[in-house]
Amino acid sequence: MKQRLKLLLFFIIFPLIIFGQAKEVVPPDYIKTIIFTGKTPESQLPIIKLGDRIVLEFDALNGNEDDFYYKIEHYDFDWKPSNLSKAEYMIGFDNNRIRHYENSFNTFQIYSHYNLTIPNERTRGLKKSGNYMVEIFNDYDELVFSRKFMVYEDQATVGVIVRRSRDVKYYDEKHTIDLTIASSSIQFNNPTETVKTIFIQNNNLNTAISNLKPQYTLGNELIYKYTSETSFWAGNEYLNFENKDIRGANVDIEYIDLEDIYNNFLFTDIVRANRPYTFNPDINGNFVITALDTERPWIEADYAWIHFSLLPEENILNKEIYVYGNFNNYELTEANKMHFNDARGVYEAQILLKQGFYSYKYVLLDKNNKLEEGAISGNFHETSNNYKVLVYYRDLGARYDRLIGIGEAESINIAN
Template identity: 30%
Template structure:
C-alpha cells in the first residue's frame, strides 16, 4: 500500500528515466550494465546483458528487500491493459539474497547486491521497465527505484552531430542529425506508431521528445538541421576521486578528519566561471564506487562528507543551483547549494562513499525545469555522447516496444 501511495504522488512528475533513493537510510545506489559503469542501463533483448544493482543501508540490521518489476510506456507512465505473462519470465517480487555488512568503517552499513536478469526473473518483451526495491520489514515500503530499458534491434538508427547549427556556428551549441530505417517493420502512420527520444549524456531533463522529422519516406524518417534537435554544448564534467580518507587524490584540494563530528571531509577544487574551453577527459556524469585497494570495495569503503564550491559573483533569484550527476539519486532538494555572500560562492555538503565521481552544476527554476549554469560555460568543442531511442506500437498492439537504440560520441 505504501508503494502504491508513493507512486500515485509521483506520477505527475515521473516523465523521464532516473534512479531514485527514497529512504534516508539508503545510500550509494549504483546500476551498472555489464561491468561498464559508463553505460546507460539498456539491455539487449535475448542477450547475455545484465544489470548489477547495489546500494547501502546505513546499519548492520538485515532488511528483507524484494524487487518488484513494472512495465512502463516510453514516457515512464505505467503500462496498462497487459498481463505479467505478456512480458515476464519467471516470478515477480524476487528477494535480494546477496548482502554483507561493512567492515572496518566508521559509518556502519550493509551492502545489498541484486543481479538482473537472474534464474528467477527475466524479461521477454522490449520496452521501459521500473524496478521497485521494497522493504518487507516495513510493510513493503519502497526504499529505491531503478529504471531501465530493454531494446531489440529491429530498426536502424543513424546519428550525426554537427557544430554548424541553426542557432550559431562553432560557438555554444551542437545539433543532432538522425535517420531511422524501418527495415521489415510496416510503418504506415509514423506519427501514431512511433515515438522518438534523443538524449545528451543520458540526461533526461533536457531530452528531445517526438520531434517531427524533416523528411518522410515509406521506409524511413530523416531529421536534418532540425532546429528542435539542438542542444547546448555545455562543458566537460568536473571530476574527482576520493579513494582513501587518509590522503589527497585526484581533483581534491584537501581531505581532513574532524574530531568534533568524527567524520572525514573532502573538498574538491572550487569551480569558477569558464571563459574558454579546456579539454579534460570525463565520464559524462558517471561514477564508480571503489577505494585505493579496490578489494571488497563494496563493504570496506568509508563514507566522507564532500564539500562542493561554485564561485559566483551574486546569487540567482528565483532559482536553485544544484549538484548533478548520475549518482545524484536522492531528492533533488538534497543537492541544493547555498550562497555565501562573504565568499561569493555556492556551497553544498554531500555524504558520499569512496569512489570516482563526475558532476556539474544545474540551475533549477521554481517550476522544476533545469538549465546549465552560466558560470559553467557552453563550448561547441565539448565532448558529449548522444543517445537515440525509437519505440513502435503496431496497429492493434497494446504495448510500446523499444525497436531501436543508438548512441554516438561527438569529438572534434
C-alpha cells in the same frame, strides 16, 4: 454514500498515480550509491538488449541489515503503464526479497551492500522490449526508491550524427542531432504515428527530447534533420574529483579532515560561463567506485563527506544552485542544494559519497523553476558529450511500444 465519497476522494487525491507518467522515487538519506548497469558497466543508464542481464546495486547505511524486495513494471513509451500483464512480459515472478547482500569491511561508515541481478532463480527473464521500472520496497511494503531501465530488440539500424547548431544564434553553444532509422525486418506503417523516438544527452533522462516525428521517408528509411527541435545546449566538460586514497589528497582535493568519518574538501570552483573553453577529459556525469589497496571495493570502500564550494559571480547570487551528476541521478533535492556562506563568500554543499572517481557540475534553477545547466559552466560546441537515441515502434493494433533499436554518437566526432 460513504463508499462513493471515498472513491471520489481517491480519484481527486491520486490522479497522477493513475493517469500520469511514472516518475522515479528519490531514495531516503540512508540509501546511497545506487549503481544501475547493463552489459556496459561504465554507462549508468541501463539500456540492455533483450535477454541480457541487468544489475542493481545500492548501500543501506542504517546498519540494520534490512530486507528489501523488488517489483518490475512495464510501461509504454510515454511512461504510462502498459496493457501487458506480468505473465506477458516476465518469465517467473517478482515481489521477491533481494537475497544477495554483504556488510562493509574495515570502514568507518558501516553499511550493507545489496546486489540484485536479473535474470535470477525467481525472475528468470523479461520477454518484451520497452520501458521498465524496478521498484524497491521495505518490509512494510513501503516504496523506498525506483529506477527506470529500457530493454531493446535489435530490429532497426539507428544512425546518429552530431552537428553544430543550424541556428546561427546558437552555433557556438548547441549541438544538433541528425537521425536516420532503417529496418530490414519491420515495414514502417504510418511512421508519423507508429514510430517514436527519445534523444538523450549524457544518460540524463531529465533533459531528454522525445516524440519527434520523422520529417522525410526514403523507401523504408526514416530521416530526422530538424533545425532546433533536436538541439541540446552543449554545456561544458564536467568537473572531476577522486578520493580512492581517502587519507591523501587526490584529484581536486585540497585537504582532508577526520572526525567520525573522513571529510574531503575540494578546491573552490569558479563560474566558467564567461571564460574560454578548456578541454578537460571527463566521463560525462558518471562515477566509478574505487578504493586504493582493496580487493572488494563494493564493501571495502569507505564513505566521506565531500565538501563542494563555488565562488559566485553577481549573476548567480540569490539563485538556487545544486551539485549535479549521475551520482544522485541528476535529481535536484535539498541534499545536493548549495547554501551561501557569508563568512567565506562562497556557495557550499556537503554530500556523503562513497570512495571513487566522480564527475559533477553546478546548475541552477531560475525564478520559474527552469533548469539552467549552462548558467554556471557555460555552453561550448567543443564539449565532448554522449548522445543516445532510442527508437520505439507500435504497429497498428499492437498493445505495447517495442523498443526496436538504439543509436549512439559522441560530439567529439562532430560533423561540422
